[in-house]
Amino acid sequence: MRPFRLGRRAMLRGAGSIAIALPWLEAMRGPGTAAAAPALAQRFLAVYTPGGNVVNNGSGENRWRPTGTENDFTLSPILAPLEAIKHKLIVMDGLSMHSAQGEQHQAGIIAWLTGTTQQGNGYSGGPSIDQVIAGTVSVGKPKKSIEMAVRWGTGKSHGLLHPINSANFEDNADHSPIPPRLDPQQIFTDLFGTLDPNNSDEAKARIERKKSILDYVDRRYAGLAQKLGAGDRQKLEQHLEKIRELEKALESGVVPSAICQLPEPVDTSDYDPATGLNSSDDGSIVNTTTDAAIPKVGRFMIDMMVMALACDITSVGTLQWTDTEAKHTFPWLGLNQHHHFYQHDGGFRPEECEQICTWYSGQHAYLLQELDAVSLGDHTLLDESVVFFGSELADPPSHSKDDMPFLVAGGGGGLRGGRFLRNDALADRSHNNLLSGMLGLFGIDAPTFGDPQFCSAPLSNLK
């Protein structure tokens, strides 16, 4: 039997609601007012889009940057789709990803969430921030974190995991890259299969069987690990750790409620999640049918990600809109070359890049609005979250990592949206300080995050 677990949300709905609600009101009060510390952020989402933004259209014009002041600003054409959620959004301009050292694109996606340089093995030199946050906020949840990717593994990675497409890294000694989930139908079954009301006694019996099986498997790994040399032993122990996660997940089920609902199923039979395996280095293999389904699949994944948080399946997620190769087409925008081609493979084409970036802004607006539509009583799911939107570089033709086009949204930990931060007055504009600043919103005290040489102090202007 699964032990009864009183969810945090049940507490919010019950006796604790007033006491817990207060800090959220405090958070709205703004700076300069003596107040209790705001409630810590509870959820973290990272959203990756490839190839930076149009921060220089070739004539020196930044098509991404808003105009105006911190509290009174107008969104750029590219960011205009986010207008409706602007009040919960920080446009975080002016930071540099100093730690992105290595291959131009790969070092960028690796540095984005880790703040470390590309190492000899091609990957990161530390964990990604989402995994560190998950170590705090996902404790007791069925899944530590959920990584999803749309149209992933394009170009040179041939559908396989590689520094080209890895954003998330384990918080363990190896900092192993974490492969994302790719198949929307499989994600649906894996995350929400147990919400099916038809599963009852048989589901319970199956969980009991799984426990016995994993118990056996656990012993095999533990036993064999002892017989092997150090490197191999570590490999099996890493595997064992993941089996224990599975064992723990069996103990904690998902309970449907007014908030936790089965996402609307979507027919994605026209979308081949493994099409990356058929990719060619230069993007010459085009799968138009799958590419045409990207908007639909992206929305479906967003819906599932939002419900994964609402259902307390996890508290941490990452959504990758493709990888740094970005070698897929955009039939719904009438763009029949791949994104990398418009970035620089075919010579920089700012108009096409702008079209793509604007579309991504619209998708991000949808995610934020969906999070904001989940009411937790006195505040929304977005209000207790931190949502970090970024890319592996700023300017596609030069691969520059200055003036990174970052967005930070939500209200968790006192994060204060509705602002445009230029950050140009800061002495040190390192993006590492943003990472440590975001950790602070979760109550994780990290004077530095990532490679310390790129850190000075956690960014303090998030609140």
Add this chain to the structure above:
Amino acid sequence: MPTVTPAGWTLLLSALATATATAGCIGEIGEPSGPASSALSCDDEGAIFPGRSPLRRLTRFEYNNTVRDLLGDDTEPANAFPSEELGNGFGNDADAQSVSSLLAETYSSVAEAVALRATASPEALGRLDPCAASITAATDTTTELACATSAIERLAIGAFRRPLADGELDELVALQQTIRQTSDFPTSIAAVIEAVLQSPDFLYKVELGEPDPDGSRFRRPTGHEMATRLSYFLWGTQPDEELLEAAASGELSTKEGVFAQASRLLDDPRSRPVVRFFFDNLLPISNLSRLERDEELFPTFSAPIGAFMREETQRFLEHEIFEGSGSWRGALTAPYTFVNGPLAAFYGIEGVEGDAFQKVPLDGTQRAGLLLQGGMLAGTIHSNTTNPVTRGSFVVQKIMCFEIPAPTGEIAEKVKPPDPYSGATARERFLQHSADPTCAACHRLMDPVGLALENFDPVGLWRDTENGVTIDASGGVPGTAITTAGPVELVTEIAKTESVELCFADNWLNFAYGRTLGAEDECTTERVHQAFLASGSDVRALLLEITQTDAFLYLPEREE
């Protein structure tokens, strides 16, 4: 000898991070790998250099084949596993294999599904053990337990690819009995299958080894571990009965015994899927069936033609390696290919009808060998315009194993690829590559190959002109001063280089050993290189030689 990194750019990364921006390609070509720092040289009497042997996990390809042979499950269930690490380019690099939560989760769900299928009917159960087909609710407990024990023993021996150690069977039977208390017999057997398929003994190629009978300080794989090495290398699946018998009889404890079994496996048709898998990963062909081209510009090309091109290349290679010259050099220059009716019509070859592939001679004026097949030429081209850089870089990096670093630092800032719509021919469009010294450092290696292939359009068909201008297909062999006048001369000259042969050997070494070989493997690499060159680049000899090295026959000292 070029710096050897067949996977192209994986190893390169560390070099990139420290390379000075202007170093470009100069100085990285033509220098040998650093010598292994060892007191002993490779040729010293009694010197053994096993290299590293990290624990290897079954790849998706191997998992699919193994459950097919172990349980008759041909659904390719491992395709549901999360993406493998690219690593050495074949997805089997042990040093790149890590375990994510998602992988553990999918191992569990896939094992459950496989187990369900394997116990779905009395007939299915009977395949596990004949006794299991007739177990019913009326069967007495003693009979049922005896049958369960027998079925589980057969399953575990097969899945673990070795005899069971004391207590291993008892532990599995205990699991079955626990489940049986609350479930029916098939469900209890399914639970055991589900457990076995998640065990390290199944998922990993565990090698504990045994002392060297010849008394060296190194251990050697046990007979069964050697059977597993041979079988996965040459068949991509678990050992067959004969190999297990050879393991049990001690035949595999000698180098000669290993050679004999390797020869048998290689000559068996079951080795063909591995050779196919190797080429599918090395060459740009696995995806040709999805190649899309503008229908108006290339009205005769279609996705099925792409699929036929892949088949052309695979048929050709299989024939040349197993029935033709048997040599890699031969494959690069052979004056024939394989086509079926539709593909022949596409190429303009007369006299071939129907869907069956047949061997056809080439006159050697336009095409010869592997590199001038339609699939190679179409599969390396992006979109509807040819690009000599992508074609050239494929030959230079994958076929000759020269490292070409991606533009970085200051160079990257300067990179402005040509507008594909300017200039009548590719040679004009890419003129800046030779004009600008910054670009030329690398592009002098790639462009002369790519430009020499300009007689082939984006779907791999011959053309004499581009935009009304006669194509100049002069080119050169990378890393040499040799210049060539056309595509056939280019591939003929490329095939004569040692780089091409050593590169092929290195690709096979990385694939066979499930690693990315480096400087510390010099003795093994050198030995295989010499044998391959001496054999006249005989592919069969190469594959057999790979089973005769210290790396294959010994295990490294255990890391504490």
